[in-house]
């Protein structure tokens with residue numbers, strides 16, 4: 179296992195059982211992702227994108243095969259170890275933002291820091307910085323319902339980066355946004371990738387969103403059917 | 419506690435539901451406090467009377483049958499006795515109020531020797547003994563009705579066929595667990611009234627006899643002795659210690675006690691369902707949110723703790739309002755003037771209030787347990803999929 183690999187999948191399979199029927203969702207996936215890559219994961223509905231993302235983020239376990247993140251084999255962790263590991267290593271961005279409605283933007287961003295050995299004033303400071311990065315300084319005391327969808331998603335991004343995780347996973351982060359807001363969110367993700375050198379795995383349906391990534395992965399019926407760098411993709415699509 | 423603010427806001431999410439839960443717990447516990455205190459107040463008073471060495475003798479037929487006044491004098495002459503007085507219930511109206519407070523015909527020179535926890539200045543005591551139509555009233559009654567020494571105090575007879583025109587000669591103070599609203603006057607007024615207005619019928623009677631025994635006397639033996647002395651007379655007596663006399667009112671409630679306890683338990687159990695249901699609803703609405711918390715690193719134990727804390731806090735607020743509120747209310751607001759003397763004092767004892775508070779904690783914990791475990795066991799993936 180190479181040192182600079184952020185994610186490494188070895189013959190990863192995932193199946194669900196429903197009414198004693200086994201439903202294979204992911205079948206023997208192999209994948210290497212280097213530190214600092216911005217990965218876009220595309221594919222038709224039901225192809226297993228969310229499932230794959232959940233495995234990488236340590237929310238779910240593979241049926242067989244190893245999921246290594248930052249050199250750690252996740253299948254060897256207990257559930258509570260996995261939970262604590264997520265708190266330290268993963269930033270989550272969801273399609274529906276999933277902010278806590280009864281908390282202000284500032285408090286939402288501070289939330290993951292409650293789990294860290296960080297003083298109250300340090301929490302404040304870090305959350306303020308994170309909100310500044312996503313361009314929401316001045317909105318600290320707004321509740322989610324007082325923000326637009328795009329702003330809510332930016333708060334969610336601030337929440338995802340406030341613990342300074344190495345890996346950020348985003349499941350259709352622009353799926354519920356208009357073009358302009360979506361574009362702003364993608365700008366932000368690009369910045370995180372370029373300036374803060376975060377590894378990002380983003381599931382998306384939107385080719386324009388995918389075009390922001392450095393690498394494009396296609397999933398179909400639980401198998402990887404495409405894996406190309408952005409340059410290759412653009413070349414293939416005749417963008418040059 | 420850094421999670422407190424989140425827990426607090428969760429409680430305020432659906433304010434109507436939280437207030438209703440708090441309200442139903444508060445109201446039920448409030449009523450439970452009253453029922454339980456009703457029983458225990460009597461018991462407390464009975465306990466506090468032990469050591470005062472007093473006995474009450476009445477007809478073996480019960481209250482309604484009087485004993486002759488000479489019996490008081492016979493008791494007073496017994497060597498064990500320090501002092502004895504009749505205690506004759508007048509039950510008159512005061513300014514059109516029916517039975518507003520206890521009114522007794524007594525021996526003015528004896529009564530404060532017997533009721534030695536009633537405290538009155540010597541000059542007032544002398545003035546009372548000197549005035550045949552004088553009376554003594556409790557400090558609470560004096561304050562409530564703005565009565566001062568020298569004020570006239572007319573009573574209209576309801577049981578007796580004549581009125582009494584009394585003058586306030588003394589105001590006594592007493593400990594909080596004694597009746598501060600009694601009125602006492604010279605028993606002779608009853609006797610003279612009956613002779614003058616009722617051709618002497620019913621005269622020569624003492625209602626009940628109230629006596630204090632000298633220190634070191636054997637109360638039980640004394641009661642037996644008194645009853646033995648009257649067993650062959652026209653009016654056999656039944657003599658009891660004062661605390662036993664008071665306790666028998668609690669015994670009237672004896673069967674009720676079991677029932678009240680059963681009702682109390684049923685109330686606690688139903689409150690568990692009420693608040694458990696509210697908590698379960700609250701959490702169902704937060705399924706996704708809980709999944710998100712777990713995704714970003716909140717362990718099952720933390721979720722369990724937060725839900726339980728919320729549930730306990732809601733119930734505890736109900737407990738504080740219902741139990742402590744009830745205690746405070748009856749500490750500040752005295753209901754006895756509205757009970758026609760049936761309850762000379764009423765208060766919620768601390769142990770009863772603490773019991774209510776404890777019940778609310780248990781209600782909160784038990785009712786929160788199932789929703790909390792369900793929330794802790796919620797699968798992150800399933801919880802997150804609910805929205806996507």
Ligand SMILES: Nc1ncnc2c1ncn2[C@@H]1O[C@H](COP(=O)(O)OP(=O)(O)O)[C@@H](O)[C@H]1O
Nearest residue numbers: 194196201203222223224225226227228229230
């Ligand atoms: N908990 C589950 N139980 C059974 N089947 C599931 C479960 N979760 C997902 N699936 C199935 O797995 C397949 C892939 O789902 P998903 O990863 O969400 O796809 P995508 O995100 O690409 O739309 C779908 O057919 C879905 O029905």
Ligand SMILES: [Mg+2]
Nearest residue numbers: 227228229806
């Ligand atoms: Mg999906």
